[in-house]
Amino acid sequence: MKMRSRCLIIVVSMAIACVSTAFATSDAFKDRIYQVGKLKPIDSVPILKVGERAPDFMLPSVTGKKIRLSSYKGKMNVVISFIPAAWTPVCSDQWPGYNIVQDIFDAHDAILLGISEDNIPTLFAWTAQMGELWFPVLSDFWPHGEVAKKYGVLRSNGTAERAIFVIDKKGIIRFIDIHDINRRPPLEDIVNALERLQHK
């Protein structure tokens, strides 16, 4: 019995070792990425549900402009992409992908708002490596994590979850994906959520 348990532990450990993810980072960030290792997939308690009103906020963007969520009400659908931290592996290869699909967002009458808990100078330097981003990048640095907290995605170490919220033109949350922080949310999940808005 003891031997059987030991063998099972070894096999399970080997299986876990095989599925652990080492993320391939872009050469654009060579030698500038801080390796965070494998993190607790989710470290917050969800407080918002689909169908609820999205909490309003106003945050500064890297361009110096202040962006208020409610300013899009009645005009555009909004996709919010919370990312945990600048200069880390998965985050550095997330927004550059969204940068080549502006046409998809346009076709769905949607704007993307990227939010990080980093300060403006950090976000400025980091996003400069990504090329010219077509969407606003917002800093939730001070008061620290206020918006992430309102959305239930503030982790215990002050970073945000890797989370996506899709909000319709009425300001109602239509899709939430609080994703495993170690992995990137598939693009098709966002596109499918935007598709569903058009059929409502």
Next chain:
Amino acid sequence: MAMRHITYRDVIICCMAILISGILGAHPVQSAEPPLPYSKELGSLKLTVPTDKLIRKQLGIKAKSGQFGIADLRPGIIIIEIFNMYCPHCQKYAPTVNELHRLIQSNPKLKVKVLLLGIGVGNSPFEVNIFRKKYAVAFPLFDDKNYAISNLMHGLLTPHFIGLKVDGKGGYCVFYSKDGGFSNPKAFLDEMLKLSETACGGK
């Protein structure tokens, strides 16, 4: 369905099966030179057999479904770009890699000798398709939805280019493996051809 307890014998049989499958799988051809990054790991890589008959023919894949390994590709020189739809440099170098493909395809000798393909690390088929359409990529691209490449090739930066020779007998030999893109496709192709001539003991 009744479940049976896993016995110690089952575990041993399972481990032996894994060991044997590893030995019988694709193998790198021995060379006197030290192995290049990811030479060995490539042998374990499995890709999904394309549904398109023409692409299967182009790759030299006999299977119509399931998965195939690098050594199942048609014999000759294979250039693999490991890219990521989300990677800024992969986006930047996409037109240059397209030009490399055009150079290969426009030369009747190279067309049959050199095969270029791309693997989207951590990318779903949807994401690979976005990249294909955005940059009008005409060479075969594969997805890696389950992060098989990043799990096999730790520390890899994208884009990463691998040059290898496949012998058609289950063997392969890597003669180039580097992170980062290139700005001169003609010079890159010439380097690949030159390296392939002398690499792997000239095999």
